[in-house]
Structures are given as C-alpha cells and as structure tokens.
Amino acid sequence: MITIPYLTAVSTYFSYGLIFAFGHLRDFFRRFLDWWLTSNLQGYEPICLGHEDFYIRRFYHRIQDCFGRPISSAPDVWFDVVERYSNDNNKTLKRTTKTSRCLNLGSYNYLGFGSLDEYCTPRVIESLKIFSASTCSSRVDAGTTSVHAELEECVTRFVGKPAAVVFGMGYATNSAIIPVLIGKGGLII
DSSP: OOOOOHHHHHHHHHHHHHHHHHHHHHHHHHHHHHHHSOOTTTTSOOSSOTTTTHHIIIIIHHHGGGSSOOBOSOSSSEEEEEEEEOSSTTSSOEEEEEEEEEEOOSSTTTTSTTSOOTTHHHHHHHHHHHHOGGGGSOHHHHOOOHHHHHHHHHHHHHHTOSOOOOOOSSHHIIIIIHHHHOOTTOOOO
16 A cells, blocks of 8 residues: 655645635635725626635636646647746736647557557558448447457467457446456456
8 A cells, every 4th residue: 555654645735725725815805805896797696606616716726837738749659738838827828839848648649549650540541441440339339340359369369368358448348347357356457
C-alpha cells in the first residue's frame, strides 16, 4: 500500500482549507459590496444561485492554465502545446505564437495510432476496406471475424495458455466482462 507522508498530507489539506476559507471571505465581502453599491442589474435573476460556481470562481481560476491546453499539431505521441499567458489572475488566458513540444500522456492516443504515419496508415486503410470499421466494435454487435480468431490464437501461443480472449479497449470490458470471467483475488495479465 502506498502511503502519503504525514507532512505532505497535512500541508495539502491546510492549503486546501486556506483557499476555501479565503474564498468564502471574499464571497462575504463581495456580497456586502454588491448590497452596498446598488447594481444596474436589479430586477434580473442571478445566473448562479448560492455557491453553485464557488469552485470555478475561487479554485479553478487559480489553476486553469494547467488544464484545457490547446494543441497546434496532430494528437500524436508527441504534440505541440500552445503557450498562454494571463494579465488578470487567470480569468482569461491569451494565446501566444510560441509552442512547447510535449509527450502525450493524457489521451487514448498515447501510442500514436490516431495520427498519420507512413507505416500504419496505409495498412489501416487496407484493413478497413477488407473488414470494415465494425471489427473494432463488440462481437455482440458485429460478430467474430477471422482477425479476432487469429489474434486470440496468437495471444494463446504467446502466453502459453490453452485459450485467450481479446477485447477492444473500453469501459464495458472493465465493468461488465472482467467480473464475469474472474473473481476476487484473481489475476488478469
């Protein structure tokens, strides 16, 4: 079991609590100032009621430059991320012309199969002509093809077991199929 050092946990919770407390303090003064200074929006209903947008206003704006990063290249194994800057404490982010070359660890295309390359792309196009795109779907939807049987036979020989079953990557495999195949304490390789 992985344990977090005590000092790290305490400082993280303390920082979170401090930001939370200062956020509520800022909201208190904002409500007081809004009540004190009559707004030109009197008679209109507020867009958000209560604390519906508290997280966005007080937490997310401080760290939003870390998320939703625009890219300026194909989503390959390596891609170009557009650099941004802010002059108003991250309320708005402005794009620059500079980019950073980054390793793609945050998408399902981490192997780079979703981009063009001179080896994979022609073979993918040929296989689509022969087997169609339904080969990637569930066998319940599209049936079993010779490619499924060939791949399972190859995996069977590779792992040295009497049989193997291959699934496309997806949530349904983890949530619906695996619990049927194996119980608690089992191992799937």
